[in-house]
Structure formats: C-alpha cells, structure tokens
Amino acid sequence: MSLLGTGRPAGPLARVPAAVLVVALAVLGLTTYLVDDVGVLAGSALAGLLALGLSGLRGRAAVRAVVGLIIFVGVVVLVTALTDTAAHALAHGLRLVAVLAFALAVTSSTTSTALLDLIDRGLAPFARFGLPVRRIGLAVTLTVRFVPEIRARYLEVREAQYARGLHNRPVAVLIPLLVRTFTDAEDIAAALDARCWDADQASR
Structure with a gap:
C-alpha cells in the first residue's frame, strides 16, 4: 500500500x-x-x-x-x-x-514499509544515545500513511451529515470523525500488541 x-x-x-x-x-x-x-x-x-x-x-x-x-x-x-x-x-x-x-x-x-526502513536506517546512528528509532519511524510512517485515510473519512462523515440536513455544523462532522479516528488508533495499537511488537526492543 x-x-x-x-x-x-x-x-x-x-x-x-x-x-x-x-x-x-x-x-x-x-x-x-x-x-x-x-x-x-x-x-x-x-x-x-x-x-x-x-x-x-x-x-x-x-x-x-x-x-x-x-x-x-x-x-x-x-x-x-x-x-x-x-x-x-x-x-x-x-x-x-x-x-x-x-x-x-x-x-x-x-510504501509504508519502505519509509519505515528508510527512517530506521537514517536514525540508526542515534540509537546508541537512547533514541527510540523504531518508535519514531513507526509514528512518522503511520502519520503520513493515515492522512489520506482521515481525509476520506472526513468526506464520508460530511456527506452523511449533509444527507441528514446538518449543514454548516462543524461539530456534527468533527465528533464522529474523531471517534472513528480514535477507534482506528485503538485497533492499530491492539494489532501491534497482538503481534508482540516492542518498539524499544526492535530499536536495539
């Protein structure tokens, strides 16, 4: 992807x-x-x-x-x-x-994998100083990767609220968008835990 x-x-x-x-x-x-x-x-x-x-x-x-x-x-x-x-x-x-x-x-x-590998290689020399390289790489990769997803979800929520007649009401769009975004973040965290992904261990 x-x-x-x-x-x-x-x-x-x-x-x-x-x-x-x-x-x-x-x-x-x-x-x-x-x-x-x-x-x-x-x-x-x-x-x-x-x-x-x-x-x-x-x-x-x-x-x-x-x-x-x-x-x-x-x-x-x-x-x-x-x-x-x-x-x-x-x-x-x-x-x-x-x-x-x-x-x-x-x-x-x-791809997300290519960007993560690139960040890992670029920050590898700083790992000896205690910098959590893998954690930083994963954070940057997920941020970049999910910007288009958040935008697509925003458009979906906005269209759904417009269909309900909720025009010019930012709160009606923002709250469902935040809920779906946080839900996705929890799902990702659960998936990482299920795979026993340890950022600190992976950076060493």
Whole structure:
C-alpha cells in the first residue's frame, strides 16, 4: 500500500529506492525556494508534474490529487497577486506546483514499509544515545500513511451529515470523525500488541 493510500505502487517511480525519492524531494524543495528565476521555477514545476505522471497515480485518486493541487495553488496565487506583484504570485505558484506535485509522486510511489526502513536506517546512528528509532519511524510512517485515510473519512462523515440536513455544523462532522479516528488508533495499537511488537526492543 502506498503512503497516499492508493494501493500498491505500480508506476515507474515505484522501482526507484525510497531514499532517492526523499532526497530528490528535499533537494527540489530547497532549490525552488532559493531561486527566483521564473525559467528555473517553471522547469522545476514541469519536473514535478512529470514525476507525478510517472508515479502511476490513476483514476479517481489522480483526479482528487490534481484538483486539490489546482485549487490550493490557485488560491495562493490569487491572494499573492492581490497583496503583492504578479511576478511574485507566479513564482509562488510555480514553487508550489513543483514541490506539491513531486510530493504527491513520492507518496504515491513509496510504501509504508519502505519509509519505515528508510527512517530506521537514517536514525540508526542515534540509537546508541537512547533514541527510540523504531518508535519514531513507526509514528512518522503511520502519520503520513493515515492522512489520506482521515481525509476520506472526513468526506464520508460530511456527506452523511449533509444527507441528514446538518449543514454548516462543524461539530456534527468533527465528533464522529474523531471517534472513528480514535477507534482506528485503538485497533492499530491492539494489532501491534497482538503481534508482540516492542518498539524499544526492535530499536536495539
């Protein structure tokens, strides 16, 4: 299962090691925010979109990701254009397209297991100082992995409450969402206990 929750990664990027993808994302993000040249930013945005195309993200998941990307970037560009110059708005928009598109490509091409192994290897030198490496890796992996799940549950709860006529009532959506999220967390904890998973022991 990919970090984006879209099933098993199947695109060309799925064959690239997770470490390479994460480092490339970090380099791309750093580069885009250190450079102001529109041509370079446009190239970075194109690279991000190309990576997204190679990620294997298809169907409804791809539509939701692209639509969400367009809406978010569009709002940022509009607000920046109203409060600053058009050139700065264009630069901010290209930066966001580059970083967010590549981030979507990485999360849809990387499995939870690959990310956990990557964090374990990266933090392994700090284990001698008592750092709970496995616990940190599991926490980060579960957080990233369940962000799409929480979003999907939010949409389900919101549609159900709208069907009951509960419009513009955040509490009616928030409480069921929190209950389902905590229930899932308890189920995961129970599953870990059933498998005798010991974070401290696993980190040694």
